[in-house]
Amino acid sequence: MTSFLIPAFLLLVLVLVLLLRPFIFPAKSSATSRRQMNATIYREELDKLEAEHTAGVITSTDYEIAHAEMRQRLFQDTIEEDDREVAGSSKKTAIGLCIFIVLLSSALYFSLGDVVRVAHNNSEKPVTQEGFEKMVAEFAIKMEKDPGNLKGWAMLARSYRILGRDEDAAKAYARAGSFIDSDPQLLADYADVLASNANGSFVGKPSQLINQALKLDPNNMMALWLSGTASYNAKNYKAAVQSWEKLAQQLPPNTDEARAIQGSIAEARSKGGLTASVPVAPTGKGISGKIELSADLKSKINPGDIVMVIARKPGERMPVAVLKVPATDFPMSFILNDSLAMNPSAPLSQLSEASVEVRISKTGMAKPEVGDLISSVQTIKVGTTNVRLLVDQVRQ
Numbered sequence: 237m238t239s240f241l242i243p244a245f246l247l248l249v250l251v252l253v254l255l256l257r258p259f260i261f262p263a264k265s266s267a268t269s270r271r272q273m274n275a276t277i278y279r280e281e282l283d284k285l286e287a288e289h290t291a292g293v294i295t296s297t298d299y300e301i302a303h304a305e306m307r308q309r310l311f312q313d314t315i316e317e318d319d320r321e322v323a324g325s326s327k328k329t330a331i332g333l334c335i336f337i338v339l340l341s342s343a344l345y346f347s348l349g350d351v352v353r354v355a356h357n358n359s360e361k362p363v364t365q366e367g368f369e370k371m372v373a374e375f376a377i378k379m380e381k382d383p384g385n386l387k388g389w390a391m392l393a394r395s396y397r398i399l400g401r402d403e404d405a406a407k408a409y410a411r412a413g414s415f416i417d418s419d420p421q422l423l424a425d426y427a428d429v430l431a432s433n434a435n436g437s438f439v440g441k442p443s444q445l446i447n448q449a450l451k452l453d454p455n456n457m458m459a460l461w462l463s464g465t466a467s468y469n470a471k472n473y474k475a476a477v478q479s480w481e482k483l484a485q486q487l488p489p490n491t492d493e494a495r496a497i498q499g500s501i502a503e504a505r506s507k508g509g510l511t512a513s514v515p516v517a518p519t520g521k522g523i524s525g526k527i528e529l530s531a532d533l534k535s536k537i538n539p540g541d542i543v544m545v546i547a548r549k550p551g552e553r554m555p556v557a558v559l560k561v562p563a564t565d566f567p568m569s570f571i572l573n574d575s576l577a578m579n580p581s582a583p584l585s586q587l588s589e590a591s592v593e594v595r596i597s598k599t600g601m602a603k604p605e606v607g608d609l610i611s612s613v614q615t616i617k618v619g620t621t622n623v624r625l626l627v628d629q630v631r632q
Contacts, residue, residue, distance in 0.1 A: 386415035423449035438466035473508025506562035522573035525623025529566040
């Protein structure tokens with residue numbers, strides 16, 4: 237902002253000096269007053285009238301009348317109040333012009349907007365898909381002329397990714413060479429591109445790139461996600477859970493991303509027959525206990541089924557907290573607390589009591605389905621730790 241205002245101010249001063257130079261630097265000789273000018277004009281007129289009378293052009297009577305009129309007019313046009321220099325108001329004129337220009341400039345500035353706001357408005361104009369593709373194409377041409385610019389190739393690769401051109405992105409990453417070797421994020425992105433081009437397979441170079449990224453940054457979120465996905469595809473569910481749990485620790489709680497990764501962890505545990513980890517209760521009251529399954533329904537449990545413990549405010553349909561874990565051995569322990577809240581601003585600990593039920597689903601979907609195994613709804617005081625929930629019904 238300052239870099240704009242200083243040159244603008246100097247330019248304004250220069251323009252004012254050029255425009256007002258005649259007023260600021262007046263001529264050294266004093267200007268002629270209006271009285272002196274009028275006296276000179278009437279003197280010339282009297283001389284002309286005298287010459288006409290001498291030449292006999294006008295009579296003596298007319299001469300006396302005209303001479304008297306001129307003297308009267310001369311007296312009126314040369315009174316003391318009018319005895320000012322014609323250019324005597326130069327300072328007032330200069331000051332007036334300065335004030336006018338400053339006010340006009342200020343009005344335009346505040347009405348049209350300052351340079352920062354104009355630049356900000358221009359930057360907010362969305363770039364169209366066609367415009368972005370054109371910029372990427374021009375950048376690609378530039379890179380062909382400068383193939384040694386490894387950083388430029390990495391930037392081009394990421395631009396191709398945004399456009400969904402994964403094959404071109406892979407080629408650009410390959411030409412980025414050693415530039416990406418020390419950047420875990422670029423390594424993970426390159427691995428994702430190669431896996432996408434291989435129909436989701438991480439075999440070979442994608443896995444090498446992921447491992448290299450995790451060596452540089454063991455907490456790189458994208459590399460952890462890809463590592464877990466690669467392990468899951470290879471049916472190494474234990475390794476998948478380990479990678480995804482490490483990723484889950486870095487995600488903000490109660491977000492869509494956190495819920496999605498927890499769902500993936502639950503699915504991997506279910507397919508791998510792994511014991512579910514019980515969440516640690518945070519500060520604040522919750523509800524905990526055991527879930528039991530009726531002997532008549534044990535034959536209906538299949539690998540991949542999801543156990544959902546749902547808490548609601550009594551009389552309402554919207555859940556306050558939901559726990560999802562794979563259906564493994566029964567009885568199984570559970571804890572409902574504020575970390576499982578559907579809305580962080582309305583946690584379970586704020587309720588005095590809650591309606592709690594268990595539903596075992598084949599799909600894990602929020603909407604109840606025919607064939608789900610369910611328990612009776614119980615109204616439980618928040619803070620209770622020895623709850624017993626029995627799943628003994630089949631939803632019809």
